[in-house]
Amino acid sequence: MIERELDIATRDGAMNCWSARPDKGGRLPVVLMLMDAPGVREGLREIGRRIARAGYLVLLPNFYYRTVREFVLGPTRDHPDAEANLKKMFGMVGSISNDKVAADVGAVLDALPALAEARPDKVGLVGYCMSGAFVTVAAARHPDRIACFASYYGTRLITAASDSPHLGLGDITAEGYYAFAEHDTYVPLDQVAAFERMLAAAPFPSRAEIEPGTHHGYAFTDRGTYHRAAGEKHFERMLALYRRHLG
Numbered sequence: 001m002i003e004r005e006l007d008i009a010t011r012d013g014a015m016n017c018w019s020a021r022p023d024k025g026g027r028l029p030v031v032l033m034l035m036d037a038p039g040v041r042e043g044l045r046e047i048g049r050r051i052a053r054a055g056y057l058v059l060l061p062n063f064y065y066r067t068v069r070e071f072v073l074g075p076t077r078d079h080p081d082a083e084a085n086l087k088k089m090f091g092m093v094g095s096i097s098n099d100k101v102a103a104d105v106g107a108v109l110d111a112l113p114a115l116a117e118a119r120p121d122k123v124g125l126v127g128y129c130m131s132g133a134f135v136t137v138a139a140a141r142h143p144d145r146i147a148c149f150a151s152y153y154g155t156r157l158i159t160a161a162s163d164s165p166h167l168g169l170g171d172i173t174a175e176g177y178y179a180f181a182e183h184d185t186y187v188p189l190d191q192v193a194a195f196e197r198m199l200a201a202a203p204f205p206s207r208a209e210i211e212p213g214t215h216h217g218y219a220f221t222d223r224g225t226y227h228r229a230a231g232e233k234h235f236e237r238m239l240a241l242y243r244r245h246l247g
Contacts, residue, residue: 001049006115008061010107012100015065017108018045019117020052027119028057029246032108034101034131034138037093039064039071043222044128051126054239056246057117063096063104093130098137098163105138109145122147122174124242128219129186130155132178133165139176140168147245150177150238153216155186157195166195169202177241178208179234181225184216209237 002021007014018040021028033048040062048058064071071092105125113120122145127135132154139146151157158166178199180192192210199206211218211230218227219234 001052003045003049008108008111010065010104012066015061015063015104015107016069017059017061018048019057019059020045020048021057021117022052022055026117028055028117029119029121029242030112030123031056031058031242031246032105032123032125033058033060034105034125034127034134035060035063036127036129036131037090039092041072041222043220046221047219050235051239051242054242056124056242057115057119059108061104061108063101064092066100067092067095098133098161098165101131101134102137102141105134106142109142122245124246125149126152126238127154128152129216133157136165136172136176137163137168139174140165140171143171143173146174148175148177148241150179150241152179152219152234153181153184153187154178157187158191158198166198169198169204172202172204174204175241175245176204176206177237178206179237180208180210181214181216181218182210182212183214186216 004019006017008017031051040060044060048060052058112118124147125135132151133156135149135151139149180187196208199208214227214230215225217223217225219231
């Protein structure tokens with residue numbers, strides 16, 4: 001496994017990005033991992049390494065780069081600083097938006113031809129929690145360059161905002177996969193049902209599933225809600241999607 005850090009130029013500055021790839025040389029198909037609210041951390045790198053071992057170049061950008069190059073989130077429960085740490089995290093979340101992230105994804109896509117290890121054709125995306133919205137918006141904004149995308153317990157998929165992800169479903173051409181937790185205060189099942197109806201009416205191929213017995217964050221081994229069986233299934237579904245579209 002080869003891991004490295006690189007900077008990608010955006011309209012707002014240099015966005016630092018972690019990357020991983022298998023040792024074999026040559027250009028590889030690209031998977032962009034879009035971070036969740038706690039930011040780039042070992043839990044996401046752990047998932048990225050497993051994707052990379054399947055034969056992909058994984059890029060994990062830090063979308064908080066406008067504020068800080070490395071965001072470190074302290075304990076968010078059972079700790080005296082938990083409330084302050086959560087407030088800090090949500091402040092960082094408020095510093096970015098669907099529009100900003102879609103532009104940042106575009107900057108990464110523009111940079112791929114210059115990366116010797118990247119195959120400069122269509123890419124795959126994966127997002128968790130808040131980045132379920134990001135992968136959806138990115139697929140809508142860059143339909144000619146996104147081959148497929150996966151969203152796990154994605155939040156804010158339907159909002160009243162003008163950039164709500166559901167408003168762009170008609171612009172997506174990539175295949176999309178959505179998985180939701182059965183027990184999720186951030187995305188209750190009635191919202192899941194509403195989004196599934198929208199997917200059924202959208203023009204792109206998609207699949208949505210609810211993982212029984214799971215809670216928000218079930219794919220992360222660094223979260224108290226980790227669910228081993230569902231976590232393994234999340235890799236199976238994701239990698240099958242990438243094999244179909246990226247090789």
